[in-house]
Amino acid sequence: MSDITEPQIMPQGAPPSAAKPAMGAATSRVDGRLKVTGAARYASDLYGGANPAHAYLATSTIARGRITRLNEADARKVPGVLDILTFRNVGDRIKPGKIFSQKGYMGSSIAPLASDRIQHGGQIVAMVVAETFEAAREAAHRLQIEYAAETPSATFDSPGLESISAEASSREGEQPGEEKPKVGDAAAALAAAPVTIDQRYETPIQHHNPIELFTTACAWTDGKLTVWEPSQNMYGFQNGLAEQLGMAAADIRVISPYVGGGFGSRGSLTQRTALVALAAQRLRRPVRLETTRDQGFTIATYRAETRHRVRLGAGTDGKLQALIHEGWEVSSRPDNYKVGGTDATTRLYACPNVDSEVTIVHADRNTPGFMRSPPEVPYMFALESAMDELAVALKMDPIELRRVNDTMHEPIKGLPYTSRTLMPCFDAAAKAFGWSGRDAQPGSMRDGEWMVGWGCATSLYPTNMGPATARVVLTPQGTVKVQTAGHEIGTGITTVLALMAVSGLGVDIAKVTVEVGDSALPPAPVAGGSNSTASIATVVAQACEQIRGRIAGAAVAAENGPFHGMDPAGLVLVDGTLRASSGASEPLEAAMSRTAGGAIEAYAENIPHGVPEGALKKLYLGQGTLMGGAKLKDRMQFAFGAQFVEVRVNARTREIRVPRLVGAYAAGRIVNPKAAKSQLMGGQIWGVSAALHEATEIDRRAARYTNNDLAEYLIPVNADVQEVTTILLPEQDTQVNELGIKGIGELGNVGLNAAVANAVFHATGVRVRELPIRLEKLLEA
């Protein structure tokens, strides 16, 4: 890591003493000690109580057809086997559920043990429960299962695919509010434009592969169910399970204190959870399921492959005159899941004539789902590659091309961006990178046998917020408890919330406890869409403000106190005291002695801008309403960044190496720059990974994944990563929310795949339009 700009943005209200942690100061994680000592308990470490039975899955070896024979005899003979769940004894015991994007809770509507039907490769066909993990595994392998296989449709170009336009799927009421951004006459403008680009791009299947496996433990006590499972959506899991099991949500508790990586994979409920709950009910004993790494490829969601056609028309000055972005995405047979990234790509640059279309292609596959920056990663790869191609055609610097098309108003409806710091990001990153030393001619920069290429691209991510609730308790001794059913997936949300308490209540960070990851806590939105910090920090700040208000109100009313008659709004809690700007101050304990009772507890709930009133009720039902980005009726909320990359391609072997990355990002107020940099840096590395490493290969005849483990599904290792520079630009945007917070979890990896492809073109003159970029694709260079 090289130098990093840390904006020191001070909180509104109380000026914190400089040495203490507060909003805007780089702060070590409050859960750091637990995580480095092995004491942090993840859901996978909580086995459901003493003496759980162990479950192991068997999954289908075909992608489409029926089970014709399922012989359990050998499996039952394994000592210690307790139960075997198959379609014969599950059937309709588990009720079908809708997928997340259709206002349901599930990652897939395919109910694996509902019948003998197989709808994708690796579908769950049985769950064996035994005294030990080893016995369950052995028995699962001893199940004899025969199938009547039908020819599956694997992916694009396979026979037997069906497709539906995203617009039509929306008309069917599946994804309400979907639109097809369009303005002017793009076809005519394209025909008239002096410089045009018309290219097709492709992105591969990718799997999240968080390091924590997809485990579940379930235990029943007096008709109530407790579930321990890594989750990015506590209330969604609770309510989804209630629906599946036909019971009251209040009788289900989901616990997920720390999550070993999410990246979107744990935002929707998988079908495994209800099976484990059922098994525990049948056995009257806790059951713990540990799935294997390869099963994780098919029992959860993933990023589906996409195709794009992008047409750009520009004047010789570089100004866009026409932009047409068409996308195709694979989904499962029954589910119209799509990411639909055109709502961002059609609004990023000024352009009077825009058209777009997204088509969902149904194949015999498990249902895909959100994976870190779901729409932006594939769609921005296409757009930002095309923009680079346009810059080459225009003989224009790619940064200047972005500059002439920069805009404070999106082109479709003319809505204003609440803030947009895109070009300052480009300028800061270009300077740090040394872009001015670039020779634009492809193949012109050589270093011995290495062809050097420099590329760049835009990153953007919608600033989303959802309704959220939180409870804060302050004791006279200055200890604080913050409670909200948010999710510590590694984003550092617990540290952020502790910092909110420090800023709002003037306490020592060591005295703050943050509880998240439990559906018994007040509800918070899904940890997705980079909304958590903005949504939850806002509501925690409101709860702290209620507490401060109560203490201050009592203080100004007290005739014998030092604050009598003052404006309560002017009193702040800082360094364990209540203070006025006049200098009057009083220890917290004394100030709190005036309020009734010992501790003060505040509950706050917040409905962000653009979210309908009923959204809080829905939040309690596990249905979050994320709002922001291009979805608001009156404005555009996005965070921006600029991605720069140097690649080196060996002139002999075409090996591709990435010695350095520079990214500059502006995302409003950064509550904890230390964790923020880590997250953006991780995103940058994800971007390179998407460009060069990651692809799930599929056997086209069998529609099954072939590289379903960590040895063959390539993600970067330490030796693959060298210099990564992450620059945070200060940005003030109090429109997005009072605190001015934009999300950053997904900003870091958007656009980087295009930046790498653009750099590879610059190094070699070869334009790779199908990710990942591997050396065989460069052999003609």
Add this chain to the structure above:
Amino acid sequence: MPDQTASPQLSRRGLLGASTAVAAGPLMAAAPVVAPATPPVDPRRPVDVALTVNGQQHHLAIDVRTTLLDAVRTHIGLTGSKKGCDHGQCGACTMLVDGKATLSCLSLAAMVRGPVTTIEGIAGTDGTLHPMQQAFIDQDAFQCGYCTPGQIVSAVACVQGGHAASDAAIREYMSGNLCRCAAYPHIVAAINQAKDGMGRA
């Protein structure tokens, strides 16, 4: 100079080779012990296993197929070591066995003879953090923290084994420990910070 820029494919293969070799150590050492004249009647019958973990003796009656990782997590109840693959591909389960970094998912508990140190045994008995643990906090060398126990155990072995002389050497040695959150540059920084406190490079 170690190759810091090896292509992912090549370095991964190298790593897998290295991992296997590490795991094979205890297997070979234990071979005479587990080759009785008459094979057990029922291979599934629990076997008595004695393990010394973080200085504590444990006597377990477990399925002979139980890995060291599952023995420690499920049967002893020390869940700091993590399972990310069960196949020797991620490093999350790394423990020190006889002082050597070992993939505990590739080691059968019944074959382990030497003392085992897990992440829970890295800090001082009084709770003082090991310099490597403190460095991981200071450098923010993790996000979700799931790979972290394995990273820290490997990092301690990296320094103790003299593999931390340069960034490139650290990266190469640490490449058996995957971090999906991609904290890699900070992990390198943490090892650089801690190696002085540990008195070796």
